[in-house]
Amino acid sequence: MKITIIAGARPNFMKIAPIIEAINLAATNGANISYRLVHTGQHYDKNMSDNFFTQLGIPHPDVNLESGGGSQAEQTANIMVRFEKELLLNPADLVLVVGDVTSTMACSIVAKKLVTKVAHVEAGIRSGDISMPEEVNRVVTDALADYFFTTSEMANDNLSKSGIDNNRIFFVGNTMIDTLLKNESRFQPPPVWETASLTKRNYFVLTLHRPANVDNASNLKELMNEIISSTKGLPVIFPVHPRTERNLKEIGIKAGNLFFVEPLSYLEFNFLVKHAKAVITDSGGITEETTVMGVPCITLRDNTERPETVTTGTNELIGTNPKNIFPAMNKIFLGLWKKGGIPQFWDGKTSERIVSILMTLNSSLQ
Incomplete structure (x- = not known):
């Protein structure tokens, strides 16, 4: 299984880092799985230096599409044009997108146009505020994706209500918490x-x-x-x-x-x-x-x-x-703030669950 993983902004890298670690572990144990990491370059971050990647064990991207700058429309178009060329040169069985940045939506559109399956990590979350660019990105991505990895039961419900079959929704937890617990x-x-x-x-x-x-x-x-x-x-x-x-x-x-x-x-x-x-x-x-x-x-x-x-x-x-x-x-x-608890599956093992599910889906991706 060849997976192309998309990251467009700094938070994306923190979400995909544990997924890549889990893929590498599966491959080491003999699984037929590999990845190519694509940085769209949506956000330039001066703090995303060698030290950032080294500190968190985040792998350097295989390619940077350098698609940053411009208006929302210009940025979306730049990402789509450059990612299309990238995916044609390096075909994948699955494109994996995370979160809700412009790159998430743009690369999902390109993948589907090229008849490539899409998995969305952090699928189904909704603010209900369509004036937020992120909400548009979420809705469009989830309208196109084939597989949905969710952080909560609420996200599961949102997807079900939009007509997604439950057998394509996987409640796995939160990869950001994998990174947090690993580095705490x-x-x-x-x-x-x-x-x-x-x-x-x-x-x-x-x-x-x-x-x-x-x-x-x-x-x-x-x-x-x-x-x-x-x-x-x-x-x-x-x-x-x-x-x-x-x-x-x-x-x-x-x-x-x-x-x-x-x-x-x-x-x-x-x-x-x-x-x-x-x-x-x-x-x-x-x-x-x-x-x-x-x-x-x-x-x-x-x-x-x-x-x-x-x-x-x-x-x-x-x-x-x-x-x-x-x-x-x-x-x-006054000490009256609620103590709170930890949501289900926010336990540092989300990425392991995602990769395990991807391996079971492998036969349907061929």
């Missing part, structure tokens, strides 16, 4: 740990990047002021996304307990998350990691494609109204 013992403090004199459970981690929170200067200013005043002087560590950085400069937010830092490595960022009093975010993936590490998570969104982090985990949605921050923070300081 190797987390390391970033420089800000010393410069801000941080101690465990006595600081907050903040991440913001979604348009609803950062594109309007007055709203962002009110949001930041509420966060600063609600944290009672405890340090707030803010790895700043480039999109957010531009707007923060415009409003000139400063506070003695607010520490802006460059984007951190995986091992450094998750060290901060693990030992934080709480995380304040508008991300999706971080809510999964806080759930597994038992860290309170305040999400500044009206919806989430990962509801299990709310129903089972430590995450709470409080919306985008800055006035909702103080009551949530007060619950944390």
